[in-house]
């Protein structure tokens with residue numbers, strides 16, 4: 001009788017795994033079970049509806065740096081299937097891709113439906129049987145070594161091997177705990193910081209191309225573009241910090257003090273010297289400080305920071321006293337903000353936490369606790385920065401797990 005391979009979860013990881021398994025073992029019966037009414041829900045909304053499929057980062061050692069959790073474990077898998085392979089996979093199947101200036105990869109159509117149609121038609125072509133509204137309720141190991149997949153409908157399926165790709169799912173993590181797996185408690189990652197501060201009022205939409213953000217007590221530091229929003233601060237520097245500090249920030253209930261250096265090319269002392277030389281420069285002396293933004297800082301932000309440093313509206317550079325220069329340099333390099341909570345980053349968010357990685361073999365994605373059980377995607381304690389890296393983890397782990405469960409490891 002044909003082997004029965006069950007993949008649980010019709011998201012990016014589940015589809016990729018099911019296709020890989022069915023293509024690698026055409027004689028097996030591959031069944032893809034999705035709890036909700038539609039497949040690939042997150043792919044549909046991803047990247048603002050455009051689906052940032054992967055990133056044009058082709059060196060596995062560089063690639064793993066984008067994973068606050070799971071980077072070390074993914075190094076081996078990325079030498080076998082990484083961003084270039086994902087691009088080739090989709091392009092070979094008729095999806096034209098483009099690389100944007102920041103390295104993110106999207107379908108040329110700018111429409112996530114292109115990716116969904118490709119995955120669905122490839123699953124059908126490979127002979128994957130798929131079912132929506134078919135949620136897994138429990139998994140039981142039978143004496144025969146087979147797995148009994150119990151569904152929410154009350155039905156059950158006996159499978160030779162099972163692959164779990166349900167994303168962040170408390171229910172599945174509970175089932176896995178029951179089988180002896182350790183689950184790292186889930187916390188949100190990739191969020192923006194809520195800050196109520198008069199310096200930022202009226203500045204929503206203003207962005208700065210490069211700042212340094214630090215949270216000394218958490219040992220956190222990032223650099224990159226910053227965006228001021230209605231609720232506080234966002235942009236790559238903040239999102240990156242939210243990912244690397246996800247667990248520490250959850251422990252603080254997302255309340256802490258952060259510092260922004262608006263001019264990361266300067267430390268406070270160097271900037272005092274720079275401002276002092278501006279004060280002495282004849283071409284600057286008669287210029288109003290607050291009317292002439294410098295160093296690429298947007299004028300509205302410059303004025304707001306200047307007001308906080310108590311620079312008078314009418315002051316010229318030559319009017320500034322040494323203490324005023326000192327205060328001005330401090331505000332420009334060490335603005336303290338009180339974070340009072342977090343907001344969802346609508347473009348992309350993920351959960352840190354999941355199946356403990358030490359209990360998974362990354363050569364096959366098989367459980368080290370119970371045999372015949374495989375994992376792929378966000379159900380694992382793996383997450384990444386924004387930019388296509390989260391999908392890449394789903395494609396890579398799905399590809400490896402799918403081949404391994406089909407009896408044809410790569």
Ligand SMILES: Cc1cc2nc3c(=O)[nH]c(=O)nc-3n(C[C@H](O)[C@H](O)[C@H](O)COP(=O)(O)OP(=O)(O)OC[C@H]3O[C@@H](n4cnc5c(N)ncnc54)[C@H](O)[C@@H]3O)c2cc1C
Pocket residue numbers: 008009010011012013014033034035036038039040041042043045046047048051052053054134135136137165166167168169171172346347348349350376377378379387388389390391392394
């Ligand atoms: C708004 C948003 C935008 C994003 N944009 C991007 C992006 O552009 N690029 C990027 O790299 N990442 C992006 N991400 C992250 C990315 O979507 C996830 O990393 C990725 O979807 C994880 O894939 P997965 O298959 O592991 O899980 P999911 O996509 O969550 O899929 C899991 C599937 O399993 C199903 N399921 C759950 N429980 C059961 C059960 N008991 N039985 C059967 N089925 C079950 C779920 O319904 C779901 O369909 C975005 C995330 C969000 C929220």
